[in-house]
Amino acid sequence: MKFNTKAIHGGQKHDPAYGAVMPPIYQTSTYAQTTPGGHKGYEYSRTHNPTRNALENALASIENGTYGLAFGSGLAAIDAVIKLLKPGDEVISTNDLYGGTYRLFTQIFESFGVKFHFIGMNNAPNIENYINENTKLLWVETPTNPMMNIIDIKTVAAIAKKHQILLAVDNTFATPYLQQPLDFGADIVMHSATKYLGGHSDVVMGALIVNDKGLADRLYFIQNASGAICGPQDSFLVLRGIKTLHVRMQRHCENGAAVAKYLTTHPKVEAVYWPGLESHPNHEIAKSQMNDFGGMISFSTKEDSLEGAIKVVEKLKVFTLAESLGGVESLAGHPASMTHASIPKKEREKTGVKDSLIRLSVGIEAIEDLIADLEQALV
Ligand code: P1T
Secondary structure, eight states: OOHHHHHHHTTOOOOTTTOOSSOOOOOOSBOOOSSTTOSSSOSBTTTOOHHHHHHHHHHHHHTTOSEEEEESSHHHHHHHHHTTOOTTOEEEEESSOOHHHHHIIIIIGGGGTOEEEEEOOSSGGGGGGGOOTTEEEEEEESSOTTTOOOOOHHHHHHHHHHTTOEEEEEOTTTHHHHOOGGGGTOSEEEEETTTTTTOSSOOOOEEEEESOHHHHHHHHHHHHHHOOOOOHHHHHHHHHHHTTHHHHHHHHHHHHHHHHHHHHHOTTEEEEEOTTSTTSTTHHHHHHHOSSOOSEEEEEETTOSHHHHHHHHHHOSSSEEOSOOOSSSOEEEOTTTTTTTTSOHHHHHHTTOOTTEEEEEOOSSOHHHHHHHHHHHOO
C-alpha cells in the first residue's frame, strides 16, 4: 500500500459494533466482565482502549512499523524510552535538540544515574568516540530542532547495530511522509504527535513505533505501568489528523521552499537553515533520506541581536508568535527565550541557537500572504 492510502486506511477496520467508518470515541475507563477475567480483550483504559488502539495501529502503519504506542505527550513517549535503561547506562544524543528533551534528560534522568553525552552527529563516525560498554541508546533528532541539522540515519544505524545499541529517532519534524527511520535501521521512532501528525494545534500527544516484538512488549509494559497514556478523544483527533497528513505535508513543503528561498534573498537576513537549500551543509544527506524538505525553517537577521529578533516576531501578523509547530497555521518562535530556554545559554550557543535566531513553522496558508507578512516584519 502506498503512503497516501496508508494515511487513510492503514491499520483501520470499520467498528465491529455498528460498522462506523470512523472509530468511535470509547470514552470509558473500564469494561464489564462476566466473570473475573471474562472480558472482550479490554479490562481498563490505561492498559487498552479501542480508540487509542485504532490510532496505535495507524501510527505503526504510516511508519512502516509493526507496533505503535500512543502517550499523553511527546515527552511522555521519550520518558518511556529512557525507562528502558538502568542506573549506570549511557545515552549519546544529538547536541541540537528540543529544549524539553534536554531538560528531561539532564534534570530528571541524570539524577536516576543515567549519563547523557550531547554531541554533534553530522560527522557520524565521531559517535564511536563516545561509545563504551555502558552505552545503551543513541538518541537522534533529524532534522534537529531548531538548527535543522540532518543526521545520516543509515550510517548511525550501522554504528548502533555494530555495538548492539538501540537507535531511537525523533521523527517529529520530518513525519513519515518525508522519512521512515525504521526502514533505515532505527529501532524506535518517536513523535511529538502534537505537531504534524495531529496537524491542527488542538491536542498534545506522543508516539513510539517499533518493529521488534520484545522491544514492543517492554515499552507496552512501561506505558501501562507508568501510565502516561492519552485519552480517547485526543486519540480520535490525531487519527483524524493523520488522514490528511500527506496533503498537508505537500503544501507545508511547497510553502517552506518558497519562504526559505525568499529569506535567502532578503538583504536583512544573515543565515537561513532549511535542508532543501543546496547551500545547507547536509543537503545531500537530506536528499538521500527525505522525500522533500518540510516546512520548518530557522533564520537569523544581520542585526544579530535579541532586540532585533524580538522586533521581527512581534511585527508578524499572519504568523502567530507561539511555541509548537506543525499545525495548518503558520507559527513563529524565538528558540532562545521559548522552546530552548531550558538549555543553558553557553550550551545552546555552541550549536548556533543564538539570541537572534527565529524559527518558523510554515503553515498551509496562501504563500503570497506569508511572504507579505515576512516582508512587512523585516523592514
Ligand atoms: O510537546 P510534546 O508533545 O511533549 O513533545 C516534545 C517534543 C519532542 N520532540 C521534538 C522534536 C519537539 O519539537 C517537541 C516539542 N516541541 C515544541 C513544543 C517546540 O515548539 O519546539
